[in-house]
Amino acid sequence: MYKWSLKQFDFKSVSRLTTGNQIPEFLAKLLVIRGIDTPDKVERFFNGTMEDLHDPFLMKGMEAAVTRIVEALDRKEKIIIYGDYDVDGISAIVILKQFLTEAGGDVTYTLPNRFKDGYGVKVDKLIEERKQFPFRLLITVDCGIKAVEEVNALTEMGVDVIITDHHEPDKELPDKAVAILNPKVPGSGFEHEPLAGVGVVFKLVQALSQRTSLTETLDFALKIVSIGTVADLVPLLSENRILVKEGLKAIQKTSTRGLEAMLESCNIDRESIASVDISYKIAPRINALGRLGDATNAIEMFTTNTETDAREYAKYMNRKNAERQRLEKTLESMVMNQIEQEDMENTRFLLLSGTDWHKGVIGIVASKVQKKHYRPVGIVSIEDDMAFGSIRSIEGINIIDVLENFESLLSSYGGHQQAAGITLKRDNLQALKEGVNEYLFQHFPEELFTPKIEIDCEVEFSLIDDVFYEQLKKVEPFGIGNPQPVFMVKDVIIETEPELINGRHIKFEASDGLHRFEVIGYNKVHLDERIQKFESADLVFSVEKVKWNRRMYFQLNLVDLRRR
DSSP states (O other): OOEEEEOOOOHHHHHHHHTTTOOOHHHHHHHHHTTOOSHHHHHHHHHOOGGGSOOGGGSTTHHHHHHHHHHHHHHTOEEEEEEOSSHHHHHHHHHHHHHHHHTTOEEEEEOOOTTTTOSSOOHHHHHHHHHHSOOSEEEEESOOTTOHHHHHHHHHTTOEEEEEOOSOOOSSOOTTSSEEEOTTSTTOSOTTOOOOHHHHHHHHHHHHHHHHOOTTHHHHHHHHHHHHHHHTTOOOSHHHHHHHHHHHHHHHHOOOHHHHHHHHHTTOOGGGOOHHHIIIIIHHHHHHHHHTSOOHHHHHHHHOOOHHHHHHHHHHHHHHHHHHHHHHHHHHHHHHHHHTTSOGGGOSSEEEEEETOOTTTHHHHHHHHHHHHOSOEEEEEEETTEEEEEEEOOTTOOHHHHHGGGGGGOSEEEEETTEEEEEEEGGGHHHHHHHHHHHHHHHSOGGGGSOEEEEOEEOOGGGOSHHHHHHHHTTOSOBTTBOOOOEEEEEEEEOSOOEEETTTEEEEEEESSSOEEEEEETTOGGGGGGOOTTOEEEEEEEEEEEEETTEEEEEEEEEEEEEO
């Protein structure tokens, strides 16, 4: 059972926004809850444009980075881009490669294989690349901030390195790099901007365009940065909000061959694309390539000029995504069987393991189990005497801080508050499981392990109409830091028996006597027993406008339900 929590807001701030600003009360509440509590902030939130982006040269290291890249372009030096294999890293490679190519650069890229190389800068891989492509300048994207030894080694080989990253730095930085671009580095000048890795690269391209007069390439970069930013789950506020909002607008107007093929393969209408399409359709397909080994096809798709090639790359991505889904379903079944053997009342940390579980999908399955059982979850693949795992935590528990107490059991670990990767000896698995479980019992209160639904505000069915929806759309794009608004309505009547869809979803109709809506509960089949025709209930939901058989209507996407 979920705990329902109605978000609190400052009434004076709501009143300040509604008075003389033509902002309805429900919208004012949504804005104030999100920290948009003055008319000036509202103006920036609703109407921020590219002109409101900060000068990229305010970022520490930008001048040095741009100077070295322009020098490499002028001298016709070979440049290699090294990125991560997720959507953020792939998007960053695409943007930078496209810009440098159009600037006349002799440029290529490489990225690690999840299984052969692992995450981060790999010197051995770059040495092999250099035999075929003798580069003088290496630019990392979405990685490299912790690559102190690697940068030292590359520098000794005569390679200049520029680091672009957004991950948390260690105390020691790769200071032998020509430049470090990372908002999280102290004194970066961008500490207030939670940019994704692709966002940092966009700032670099923005700066380069000012020096090279290649401003037309920013339109392409803007489209791609919106995809990487949404996919990397960074807060969609401030610059990130502008980049995503303007990027989606750019995609709606015109597209590239690669983007068009991607949208077509995902059944996305280009003219109405939204952040949710990136989260649930585009990002999983791109990520599937990296999860299963080689993500280069995504880069080639976005940069090709050939329609036939673009479609083939998109079809290949669809096939890989289907393969990823099959692997995920198989692993999820094995994990759920293990959970049945667990003493859940005395378990606050689930650590589940198996021999040769597919490392490309353990993170997704860990997320699913975490959401279902609401506690930190680790899924581990055992290979010989070593174990490789992915952990997903819950709100209020910084899993990295927890793991610091068990460093002696771990060969390596890293990540951020809610997600971590671990490597350890197989023999240490049980000790880690018991140790973390005991630590969570000792240091965290029981109520933290009760899942909570955050409700933005209470509404009446009579409020939900075209005017309401147009106001609601002003808050888009939705994502981390600006989630899709969740509403509550009390004491409505269940008008129909719940209909089961595909064995996982439920559908019914509800009304207040005058206004009637279709309610869909995606993956909410467990709520079926709570829904009785002609009984009254309280609903928690989000609002969507859907088109079906040439008819437009409002659909309430069910979050939870309580019988009265």
